[in-house]
Structure formats: structure tokens, C-alpha cells
Amino acid sequence: MAIFKRLYWSKTKKIVLSSSVILLSLESNVLAISVTELPLENSINSTSFLEKYNQHGSKKLENITFFTSSNLSDLRNISNLDKNSLAQLTNVHQLRDVNPGDWAYEALRSLVDRYGCIAGFPNQTYRGNQALRRYEFAAGLNSCLNQIERLIASSEAVAVEDIKTVKRLTQEFETELKQLDTRVNNLENRIAALEDNQFSTTTKLYGEVVLALAGVVTGKNLDGDDIPQITTFSDRVRLDLETSFTGHDFLYVELEAGNTPYRFDYFEGALGFESDTENDVYLAWLAYYFPIGERTEVTLQGVYGTFYDYTDTVTVLDGDGGSGALSYFATRNPIYNTTFGAGAGIRHEFNDVLEITGGYLASQETVSNPTPGNGLFNGDFATLAQLLIKPNDDLKFGLTYVHGYNSETFTGSTLVNFRSFTADNFDETASINSDAFGVEFSWAISVRFVLGGWGAYTKINVLDGQFEDGSLDVWNGAIIFAFPDLIKEGSMGGIVIGIEPKVTNSEGINFSDRPNTDRDTSFHLEAFYQLQLTDNIAITPGLIWLTAPDHDNDNDDVVIGVIRTTFSF
Known part of the structure; x- marks a missing residue:
């Protein structure tokens, strides 16, 4: 019998199995949304069970919602769907290509204030004065589109001016919205394939x-x-x-x-x-x-x-x-x-x-x-x-x-x-x-x-x-x-x-x-x-x-x- 025991791979090895996970984190005045690749186990050199627990355990989960295939329809409400980026989105003021002084910026903020497109902040308001990237802006716009669609479907009143604003914003960000939809579909397909081929649920x-x-x-x-x-x-x-x-x-x-x-x-x-x-x-x-x-x-x-x-x-x-x-x-x-x-x-x-x-x-x-x-x-x-x-x-x-x-x-x-x-x-x-x-x-x-x-x-x-x-x-x-x-x-x-x-x-x-x-x-x-x-x-x-x-x-x-x-x- 060999005496050379194993070291748990988490200390050392790169784990190759992974699952796409979307994280929605609400901390103070920050809305953090990202799609990233999280390992299905623990990490080399030395990442231990305790480190893994502290990263993804109950302490961190107090302010985090996990979106999986069971509620993929909610993905359209997420602000940053760039799975290769760990950048966090706090609010519409952080989009790089849309500045606080732009009409689109102010228009989206007005929609969010009235319809609560992205929940999580006191009084449904945004804070800060930083610019936002166009993809992040498009994600926020997409969330407002969905909210307005739900209100119309339930026969609730929506101001005509807001519908015109949404139409104009949609035309200006048409390319980003299409790419956003493609990314969501790709993510759905990947999660479905992972679930179909998973070894076990536990x-x-x-x-x-x-x-x-x-x-x-x-x-x-x-x-x-x-x-x-x-x-x-x-x-x-x-x-x-x-x-x-x-x-x-x-x-x-x-x-x-x-x-x-x-x-x-x-x-x-x-x-x-x-x-x-x-x-x-x-x-x-x-x-x-x-x-x-x-x-x-x-x-x-x-x-x-x-x-x-x-x-x-x-x-x-x-x-x-x-x-x-x-x-x-x-x-x-x-x-x-x-x-x-x-x-x-x-x-x-x-x-x-x-x-x-x-x-x-x-x-x-x-x-x-x-x-x-x-x-x-x-x-x-x-x-x-x-x-x-x-x-x-x-x-x-x-x-x-x-x-x-x-x-x-x-x-x-x-x-x-x-x-x-x-x-x-x-x-x-x-x-x-x-x-x-x-x-x-x-x-x-x-x-x-x-x-x-x-x-x-x-x-x-x-x-x-x-x-x-x-x-x-x-x-x-x-x-x-x-x-x-x-x-x-x-x-x-x-x-x-x-x-x-x-x-x-x-x-x-x-x-x-x-x-x-x-x-x-x-x-x-x-x-x-x-x-x-x-x-x-x-x-x-x-x-x-x-x-x-x-x-x-x-x-x-x-x-x-x-x-x-x-x-x-």
C-alpha cells in the first residue's frame, strides 16, 4: 500500500469543470451584476474548503441572488451580461459611453425612477456621477422595456411620453440590445447543456x-x-x-x-x-x-x-x-x-x-x-x-x-x-x-x-x-x-x-x-x-x-x- 497521500486538489490544481452563474449583489449603494465562470469545486495552491466557503458561503450570500436555468427569464433584468468581464455595474451613472449630461442618460434615469426597472436602492433612485458603457446602458434599458411591457400587459397606465422615450432609446441602442439578446440565448443554451450532461445534482x-x-x-x-x-x-x-x-x-x-x-x-x-x-x-x-x-x-x-x-x-x-x-x-x-x-x-x-x-x-x-x-x-x-x-x-x-x-x-x-x-x-x-x-x-x-x-x-x-x-x-x-x-x-x-x-x-x-x-x-x-x-x-x-x-x-x-x-x- 502506497504511503504517499494526496493533497486536496484545491491547493494546487486548476479545476476544469465550471458552471455559468449570474450574481446580483446589492451592497450599500452599489448594484453589482456580472456573469462569470465559477468553479464547481474548490482552487492550487491552495485554496481550501474554508476559503471556498468564505467566498461563496452564507456570509456572502446574504445580499446575493443566484439566477439559474429555473429562472432564466429574469436574465433580461440583469445589467451586465458580459460573461468575460468581472466589472461591476453600480447604476446608470457608471456607463462609460453614456455620460450624465446625455439625454439618453437622463431619460433612462427618469424611467427607472418612475417604473423601478432596477430595484435595490432606496426610493428607486440612482446615485453617483460616472459614465456608463453602452452595453451596460443597454442592459438597463432592456430591464425597463420588460417592466413597461408587463405593465401594459396587465392593463396598467403607461405615459405616452415614456413610450416615445423608450422607442427612441431602443432605436439608438438597437445594436447593443440585439447583442444582449444573443448573449442571453447563448447562456441559456450553455446552462441547458450543462444540466443535461451533469454527472449528478449533488x-x-x-x-x-x-x-x-x-x-x-x-x-x-x-x-x-x-x-x-x-x-x-x-x-x-x-x-x-x-x-x-x-x-x-x-x-x-x-x-x-x-x-x-x-x-x-x-x-x-x-x-x-x-x-x-x-x-x-x-x-x-x-x-x-x-x-x-x-x-x-x-x-x-x-x-x-x-x-x-x-x-x-x-x-x-x-x-x-x-x-x-x-x-x-x-x-x-x-x-x-x-x-x-x-x-x-x-x-x-x-x-x-x-x-x-x-x-x-x-x-x-x-x-x-x-x-x-x-x-x-x-x-x-x-x-x-x-x-x-x-x-x-x-x-x-x-x-x-x-x-x-x-x-x-x-x-x-x-x-x-x-x-x-x-x-x-x-x-x-x-x-x-x-x-x-x-x-x-x-x-x-x-x-x-x-x-x-x-x-x-x-x-x-x-x-x-x-x-x-x-x-x-x-x-x-x-x-x-x-x-x-x-x-x-x-x-x-x-x-x-x-x-x-x-x-x-x-x-x-x-x-x-x-x-x-x-x-x-x-x-x-x-x-x-x-x-x-x-x-x-x-x-x-x-x-x-x-x-x-x-x-x-x-x-x-x-x-x-x-x-x-x-x-x-
Whole structure:
């Protein structure tokens, strides 16, 4: 069973399914109307369920009306039907090509005042003194036309002067009104097609397929033998079902299959999309997200949950192997990988600057085992607490603490993911606990350059077994250079320079066949370029260079070449 869990695509990926939604927002003296493309799910780097909820949740919906196919007849009352524009219409004074002094401007204002063509302002009046674009003006005129038609149809009195005014306005804006009608018809057709072909009224299906060519360009393994320079072709397939019962909650069911075997006898250089299930399909993730209030989300995880499913990992390269960094190490700070299993998490935003996250996970290997030393609370587990600080939209910091317990030192919660300190060097009955402290940051210096990185310290204590009361000090860190929209919009270049987990000190531990600490330092150097060919296809060539693998200068450097192709749908 592969241990490389997914990151929710919302952090990283561009979602390709979308629905046309028309928003009518009434805030203070502003009438905001636009047609835009809203994603059917959540957003990369890192857009989380909470962010999605805050964008489209109940807090924002207090003053918003959604127009869908059930009331498309009302679309003619909307002021701005340019689906490719996010510009907002406040009132007729904001049309660029029709100025407040123009007769048409004053005529439409008079009609609106008398017939309430566009409701929402006190006393049905307009305020401001800005000009309006002709399309926006035509949309307001169209709304008044509909209102007057309804009054005439119901035998209500309409002034002859107003009918003459409407006729004159209609003649002058004939072209814009025709184009407006065409846009409405196109929108109706698109919504109808979407409804006819939708997967489900409550469930959406997302998919990701990773196909990769990889091979070692040069290097030896830890036994000093040449690593066969054989190019391999591997895959990882994920199908996600996202279901919402209330419109604000989300149930995720993920199926995965893959065939990406490990290449070395040490952890360094592992690829982020490795999933060696021999292409057998298994349930790879089961989680339920729901809000409590306006700034709090709760996550319940049933199968192969991880901390990074609901915690901001503070890096733009976190695409969980399908996008962003190529290697497992370069994807995120290793302390987020402490364990995977079942549990719960909570995330709360105090304000736009401070956010706190807490979580508990019981190891998947023990959580469903009803024997002593196992289960949800008696077996292996890990807890997380993180404070996220966001001074502005371009800068954020994370302060992370993780505590874990493991009955066998081989598992990932030790944070010692290399050969020196695995179960081969301990009694099978040995148990440990670990305390990890991490600092992460990401700074978007410009729209095309992001500087980031992390550092982490882990204290591991041996509780019993061969080295009872012994301890290890482990460090790791990385610096990240990311280049969004490099060469082509949607693409990204990345460079990562780091040190994978390294034991710098040990007490009470004395191995007979090797040093008790890592005597040298291995550097992880990674460079890649993710070329976004289309919204659904990306190709990412890259190189991973490991100096002194296993933190041992006696080991030859290893260079790994990778070409990853990702299909998303």
C-alpha cells in the first residue's frame, strides 16, 4: 500500500469543470451584476474548503441572488451580461459611453425612477456621477422595456411620453440590445447543456492521471553498486467524487491505482506521485468537511487522511505529485507527512491575518485493529497544531508543531525516513515518540516570482526496546524559488535546494555497524518546468540531484531525470 497521500486538489490544481452563474449583489449603494465562470469545486495552491466557503458561503450570500436555468427569464433584468468581464455595474451613472449630461442618460434615469426597472436602492433612485458603457446602458434599458411591457400587459397606465422615450432609446441602442439578446440565448443554451450532461445534482467527479518517464542518469546505491540506468514508465490514477448535501459541506471519496515502484534502498529522491499498487484500485481517501459558523471548518477523516488535507502547507509547489514539485521532499515540509490514517481536524480564521489549525490522526495500520495497543486512541497516532500568519496577500508564515507516537520505528511518524534508523536497527518491540517544530514561509515578491521555504527540528525519544531512553535530533530544511506564468500563462518553473532529514545528534544509541549520526550532509537539488499545454494537460520535465546520498560522502551522487505528464478532468 502506497504511503504517499494526496493533497486536496484545491491547493494546487486548476479545476476544469465550471458552471455559468449570474450574481446580483446589492451592497450599500452599489448594484453589482456580472456573469462569470465559477468553479464547481474548490482552487492550487491552495485554496481550501474554508476559503471556498468564505467566498461563496452564507456570509456572502446574504445580499446575493443566484439566477439559474429555473429562472432564466429574469436574465433580461440583469445589467451586465458580459460573461468575460468581472466589472461591476453600480447604476446608470457608471456607463462609460453614456455620460450624465446625455439625454439618453437622463431619460433612462427618469424611467427607472418612475417604473423601478432596477430595484435595490432606496426610493428607486440612482446615485453617483460616472459614465456608463453602452452595453451596460443597454442592459438597463432592456430591464425597463420588460417592466413597461408587463405593465401594459396587465392593463396598467403607461405615459405616452415614456413610450416615445423608450422607442427612441431602443432605436439608438438597437445594436447593443440585439447583442444582449444573443448573449442571453447563448447562456441559456450553455446552462441547458450543462444540466443535461451533469454527472449528478449533488456529486461531481474529478480525475487526475499522471504518466511519467523516469530514470537514474548516474549514481550508485548504498551498497556501492551502479544503479541500472533503465528508463521506467509509471502511472498514478485518481478519481475523486465530491458530494455536497447542504451546499457548504463536502464529502470526498477518492479511488487510486498506480504502478510506480521505489527505485532505491533509501528514502531520498522519492517521487511525489509514487503509488505502487500494481494498478489495483483501492480507496485512497475518505473525508468530510463542514463549516461551523463563518470562519471555522471541521474535517473528519476516515481513510488515509493526512494533516496536509486541511492544513495550509505554505508552499506554492505543493501539488501532491500531480503538479508542482516532482519529489516527495520538495512538495512540502516533511513534518506534515508524520502519519496517515483516521481522525479529525479543525481550522479557524480569527481574522484575515491569523489562522489556527489543529488535528489528530490515528495510524491507518492500527486504527481498525481491536487489539491491545491498537485502535483509534490506543495505537500509533500524531497530533498537529499550526499558527498561520498572513500579514498581506503576498506573504504568509506558518509555525507548526507535531507530536507523534509509534510502536515500531519503521513507520513514517518517526520522521526518520532513511535507512540508517529503520526497524532493521531496532528491536521489533521498540516504541518511540517524536516532537517536531517547523517554520514555513512564502513570499510572492512579484506576480512572477515567489520565494519560500521551511526549516524543521525533530526530537525522537526511544521509549523501550534496544535503545531505551535513547534520543535522536533530526533537522531538515529547504529554500524554494518559484516562477509562476513562466514563458506561458498557467505554467510554472521551480527550483528547490534543501537538506532531507538528517540526524545531527544521538544519545544512548550505539549502532554496531554504522555511525550513530549522519556524519556528512546530503543536498537535494531539484529543478523543473511545468508547461501547461491546456487547462487539462501539463508536461513537467525536471532533474533531481542528490549529493552524498544517505548523508555519506562515500556514496556517489545520484541524478534522476523525470518527465511527468498530468491529465486532469
